[in-house]
Amino acid sequence: MIERVRPLRRRMVLPTLTVAAVVVAGCSSGPDQPDTVAGQFAEALEAGDAQTAADLTTDPAAAAAVIGGLFEGLGSDSPDVTLGGTGDGDTFELDVVWRLGPDADAAGDSGEWSYRTAGSAVDGDAGWRIRWDPAVLAPGLTADTSLRYVRTQGVPASVLDRSGQPLMEQRVVTLVNLDATADPAAVAPVLATVVPSITAESLAADLAAAGSGPVTALTLRDEDLAPVEARLLALPGVSLVAQTRLLTVDRALASPVWSGLAERWQDGQDAAAGWAVQSVESDGPARRVAGVDGSDAPDVRTTIDLGLQARAEAAVAPVSQPAVVVAVEPSTGAVRAVAQNAAADAEGPVALTGLYPPGSTFKTVTTWAALQAGVADPDTVLPCPGVATIEDRTIPNDDSFDLGAVPLHTAFARSCNTTMARLAVGLPADALTDAAAQFGLGIDYVTPGLVTVTGSVPVTESAAQRVESAIGQGTVTASPFGMAMVAASIVRGSPPLPMIVQSEPATADRTVDAASETTTAALRTMMRETVTDGTATALRDIPELIGKTGTAEYGDNSGAHGWFIAAQNDLAFAVFVAGAGSSAPAVEVAGRMLRG
Known part of the structure; x- marks a missing residue:
């Protein structure tokens, strides 16, 4: 043979x-x-x-x-x-x-x-x-x-942060499995020492739902298993099963990007895997009869900044509403942090793919379009009434504040809706769509290891539609990732190609012309004024920070989301707080992250 x-x-x-x-x-x-x-x-x-x-x-x-x-x-x-x-x-x-x-x-x-x-x-x-x-x-x-x-596998790869520190590693975990003979009243007090929310009632419900099948009550890391292992093994109907899984080194870190990086890690493991056919005797060791040895899979080197990620997660954690931070490096497109609190996690990867009206943060796009079209410059004096009726659409400022006639840069820093709406009416139907694309909004990116959506800025066929779009309402939508790309593009002058695996930038579904450096520089100056003398003065102590606040109504307009997009040197980011009522909670999140 x-x-x-x-x-x-x-x-x-x-x-x-x-x-x-x-x-x-x-x-x-x-x-x-x-x-x-x-x-x-x-x-x-x-x-x-x-x-x-x-x-x-x-x-x-x-x-x-x-x-x-x-x-x-x-x-x-x-x-x-x-x-x-x-x-x-x-x-x-x-x-x-x-x-x-x-x-x-x-x-x-x-x-x-x-x-x-x-x-x-x-x-x-x-x-x-x-x-x-x-x-x-x-x-x-x-x-x-x-x-x-x-x-067969070689040495398991690790997922590393931007500096080469371990972010995720393959480790042994233990499944605590219960069969139908297990007594929830006896098991629950043991597991509750690790996860306090586990109760006899919750375990009984899980067992009832499983019928006669086993239930995995908890998955434990080694350090969690050690104090309770002996007690669990002594309980009837409880079995412990060891498995290997890819885990974050710091258990406290939780981000929607981990799943994509885990898939990328698994792809590398699969590509490097070998195989064997083993002959197994009933009372003897296995013997290989055919196969190829596996090789060591390469580490996945990411762009994640562990320090910034930890600060971003700590910044959103105290917020009761869904809150997220997305941070991007303008010079390279490197995604440095994506953080969500528990309330946001319950709704899915909203930091990357959730679409919401961007509100006044979209005024960066509206202002840039107006500057580029030459209909105004930063010093052009424009009216900022408390309320304006434009094309049968009544637009109020926040609490109907009235600045009178002020330079455009002041109207921008103070977030004057009426000024922005009036500017947009005189723009072409596709002006906001094109301007948004030049800042990455509406572009579809295919990024290795990352699934994202930026948003949508439809062409406005009527003046009334342009009034709505000018202030980030109507049909305009954006994800927190998309608005982080806007902030990064304002710093860079063109949209960077996002990247979360080092040296593997995204591909875009289309290319756009770079924005004028003169107008983007003017926009950056106005965003600095927003921090020093406008709606984000709570952050005026942070040097070189530029930003734009936003409040966006949704649903029946009885509620509002809070936004803040900003940049400091080579860091651009977006903060989103769902149902916040104003931009203040988003500004507070940014302050905790930057000062942390």
């Missing part, structure tokens, strides 16, 4: 008729034996039909058990089996190829194992049958052994 390990290759899916054609080609055209029964046996194995193959042997019961076990152990019931030839008398040979692994029928094979076996046929009362011997299925297979497919 000859064993060959072939290199990995893509499996070709052939029409069903090909199988029969191959088998017929290997057999004689008439009833000569053992060609016919051997061909039928090969065809049944290739079809994954264990019972039909077993019925062609001299011991159907034993053969069915072994063939079924072989399919199960190798995780496949679709080998390629052809008649390799016949010898003298009643002997024959089979050529067998297994394509093994989770992707064996998809993009590529995890492993391909090929070999030739020999067998014989015998003519008995039931006609010609394969003389049953497990070795006819695979080399060395006996009644006392089984074969199994396993994946």
Whole structure:
């Protein structure tokens, strides 16, 4: 018997008729034996039909058990089996190829194992049958052994932060499993020492929902398991099962970007994985009979700044409403932090894909469009009445404050709705759409390791629509990630390509012209005035900070979200607090993060 390990290759899916054609080609055209029964046996194995193959042997019961076990152990019931030839008398040979692994029928094979076996046929009362011997299925297979497919790995990779410090590592965790015989009243006090919210009632409800099946009550890291392990093992119906998982090194860190980075890590593990077919004896160690060693997967080097991530998470944690921070490096597009509090986590990855009206933070886009169109400059004196009716749309300022006639930079810093609405009316229908795109809003980015949505700024066909869009209401939507990109683009002068895995920037669905440096510089100056003398003076102690506050009504306009977008040197970020009522909570979050 000859064993060959072939290199990995893509499996070709052939029409069903090909199988029969191959088998017929290997057999004689008439009833000569053992060609016919051997061909039928090969065809049944290739079809994954264990019972039909077993019925062609001299011991159907034993053969069915072994063939079924072989399919199960190798995780496949679709080998390629052809008649390799016949010898003298009643002997024959089979050529067998297994394509093994989770992707064996998809993009590529995890492993391909090929070999030739020999067998014989015998003519008995039931006609010609394969003389049953497990070795006819695979080399060395006996009644006392089984074969199994396993994946092999080198040293597990780590997920690193921007400075090379471990962010996520593969570690052992222990599942605390309960079966139907477990007593929730006895288990709950033990687990509550780790997670206080676990009660006898909650465990009983979980067990009832599972019916007769087991329930994983908790997953514990080693340091959490040690104090309670002995007590748990002493309880009936409780079992502890160890697994390996990718975990954050600092358990306190929680971000919606971890899942994408974990997928990227898993891709690397899969690409570096080897495989083995092991022969397992009932009372002995496993022995490898085929396979390829796995290699060490490369570490995933991210752009995450662990220090900033920790400060951002600490900044949003005290907020009762959903609150998020997204921070981007303007010069490179590196995503440095994405933080959500528990209330935001309950709604999903809203920092990256949640879409909301951006409110007055969108005035950065409106002002830039007006400057670029030449309809005003920062010193142009414009009216800022408390309320203005424009194209049948009545626009108030916050609490209807009235500045009278003021320079544009003052109206911007004080967030005058009426001024911005009047400016937008005179712009072309696509002016805000184009301006937003030049700041990355409305661009679709495909970023390795990160799923994001920036937002949407539809063309405004009517003046009334432009009034709404000018102040970030109406049909304009943005994600916190999208507004962080706006802030980064104002610093850079054009949208950076976002990136969370180092040296792997995103691709954009379109390219846009860079914004005018003259107008973006003017916009940055106005954003600085917003901090020193406008709506964000609570942060005036923070040097070189530029920003824009925003309050955005939603629903029936009875509630409002709070926004703050800002930049300091090569750090740009957006803060969003759902249902905050004003921008003040978002400004407070920014202050805690920057001063932290």
